[in-house]
Amino acid sequence: MAVLLLAEVTGGELNLDATSKAVAAAAQLGEVTALCAGASAAAAGEAAAKIDGVAKVLVAEDDSLGHRLAESTAALIVSLAGDYEHIVAPATTDAKNVMPRVAALLDVMVISDVSGIVDGATFERPIYAGNAVQTVKSKDATKVVTIRTSTFDAAGEQAAAAVETVSAAADPGLSEWVEDHVAESDRPELTSAGRVVSGGRGLGSEENFELIEKLADKLGAAVGASRAAVDSGYAPNDWQVGQTGKVVAPELYVAVGISGAIQHLAGMKDSKVIVAINKDEEAPIFQVADYGLVGDLFDVVPELTEKL
Amino acid sequence: MKVLVPVKRVIDYNVKVRVKSDGSGVDLANVKMSMNPFDEIAVEEAIRLKESGAAEEVVAVSIGVKQAQETLRTALAMGADRAILVVAAEDVHQDIEPLAVAKILKGVIDAEQPGLVLAGKQAIDNDMNATGQMLSALLGWSQATFASKVEIEGEHAKVTREVDGGLQTIKVKMPAIVTVDLRLNEPRYASLPNIMKAKKKPLDEKTPGDYGVDVAPRLEILKTEEPAERKAGVMVGSVDELIEKLKTEAGVL
Numbered sequence: 201m202a203v204l205l206l207a208e209v210t211g212g213e214l215n216l217d218a219t220s221k222a223v224a225a226a227a228q229l230g231e232v233t234a235l236c237a238g239a240s241a242a243a244a245g246e247a248a249a250k251i252d253g254v255a256k257v258l259v260a261e262d263d264s265l266g267h268r269l270a271e272s273t274a275a276l277i278v279s280l281a282g283d284y285e286h287i288v289a290p291a292t293t294d295a296k297n298v299m300p301r302v303a304a305l306l307d308v309m310v311i312s313d314v315s316g317i318v319d320g321a322t323f324e325r326p327i328y329a330g331n332a333v334q335t336v337k338s339k340d341a342t343k344v345v346t347i348r349t350s351t352f353d354a355a356g357e358q359a360a361a362a363v364e365t366v367s368a369a370a371d372p373g374l375s376e377w378v379e380d381h382v383a384e385s386d387r388p389e390l391t392s393a394g395r396v397v398s399g400g401r402g403l404g405s406e407e408n409f410e411l412i413e414k415l416a417d418k419l420g421a422a423v424g425a426s427r428a429a430v431d432s433g434y435a436p437n438d439w440q441v442g443q444t445g446k447v448v449a450p451e452l453y454v455a456v457g458i459s460g461a462i463q464h465l466a467g468m469k470d471s472k473v474i475v476a477i478n479k480d481e482e483a484p485i486f487q488v489a490d491y492g493l494v495g496d497l498f499d500v501v502p503e504l505t506e507k508l
Numbered sequence: 509m510k511v512l513v514p515v516k517r518v519i520d521y522n523v524k525v526r527v528k529s530d531g532s533g534v535d536l537a538n539v540k541m542s543m544n545p546f547d548e549i550a551v552e553e554a555i556r557l558k559e560s561g562a563a564e565e566v567v568a569v570s571i572g573v574k575q576a577q578e579t580l581r582t583a584l585a586m587g588a589d590r591a592i593l594v595v596a597a598e599d600v601h602q603d604i605e606p607l608a609v610a611k612i613l614k615g616v617i618d619a620e621q622p623g624l625v626l627a628g629k630q631a632i633d634n635d636m637n638a639t640g641q642m643l644s645a646l647l648g649w650s651q652a653t654f655a656s657k658v659e660i661e662g663e664h665a666k667v668t669r670e671v672d673g674g675l676q677t678i679k680v681k682m683p684a685i686v687t688v689d690l691r692l693n694e695p696r697y698a699s700l701p702n703i704m705k706a707k708k709k710p711l712d713e714k715t716p717g718d719y720g721v722d723v724a725p726r727l728e729i730l731k732t733e734e735p736a737e738r739k740a741g742v743m744v745g746s747v748d749e750l751i752e753k754l755k756t757e758a759g760v761l
Binding site: 446491 | 519521534605607632633634635636638639640644646651653666672673676677678679680681689691728729731732734738740741742744745747750751753758760761
């Protein structure tokens, strides 16, 4: 039973956290071959070869693969698909863009956001914004799967596996990259951070969101936001935690001024320890919090930041 | 240019989801149903393209149970010109998989020849996030997913996408499939006169057989369960107590 795993490669670099968590999941299905694709991907391939459980690495370098465009990346995966029973990727926005396209080209259903593996054909996945968990069994010969990385522990290290190069498929020339706007930050990346501090509508303004950032920096945490805060313009969208944003599962999640709408809970309720700070003692966030503190965040957060 | 917008009838996003105790699924009987919120954004964007002169006609399509008529009437009341309903299920609990939906949409598109398809990035029931990408693959068209900005520039569309870590702008060849994300626009409410007018707009009914598509699922649903509940926590009285508990009890500081 062979597994082809699309490694998460951005700008020539391997996203080790997302990829090694997907490898840990994929290793339950069979022998893992990791595919690193990009305009430059050799360095990412070398890094992927050291993830425990990777039996072989395929490196595909071509300008057409440079910005993870769906059409060329999907064509590459399909050209390799014949040798594999499973095609797996971490459920990043890039993979969510590519994998359903791969599945349709192979005439199989995609199985998105898998949170549990029962056997080679049977998978658990959250539906209805995480309000239910469905167990599905695929009848397709090839299983195309994306892995919800927050529910799997990262694979460790190993002596490097063999690396081979493969050719890109013909570029269908349907789309071209124009530009990226990537937020520069010294803080840890939201989906892999061990600690996350998130702010909600209770902050009241973009300026007040600085309170969240100061607390996060004191804790060495990533900064998140509720959809309400994003919709109100207090925080950028790529900070959004929730069903329509990012799903996180840090060791410590601090929710400040967040009421706890279902859609937000879906993005953080797998966190190990949840702290909620809210002035409304009836806020639903307290029902999932390990430690709740009722109080005015404008008093509590500065005090907490100072005393830590 | 004609714009095609697929819309799905789903449980209203404000309704609390109840998992049936026998594990057979989520209870959808006598529950408020609405248009999938992402699809509303797609309909809004299509109507704005028409209002700006970039599109001539907006066609809404729904695939599912007969009751999806209501969803299509909502799209018509917002400003779509006509609608197509493909009745593919009788039981409201039967979800048609994205692959089958994409195949039916391909059939509709072969007949309608739109220049652009605007779709929601995912449905809030099965959360698959797949139909747009699958449709694009079947048609061999370009795709731009998770759009927060769409500009039509002649034979191309410039689309800004919400991706991990920020935004990516790409240029796709038309005809294209664009799936929309939350920040693209704020959908309008249909006015009462427009709701009345929508009742007279054309709504065609079709079946999957009309497009030669088998909707039999590829994924067998074995069970549907409530997610694991978190244990109720404790309330602390002060910042000092919180720090103390996080240090000693939780061990995370």
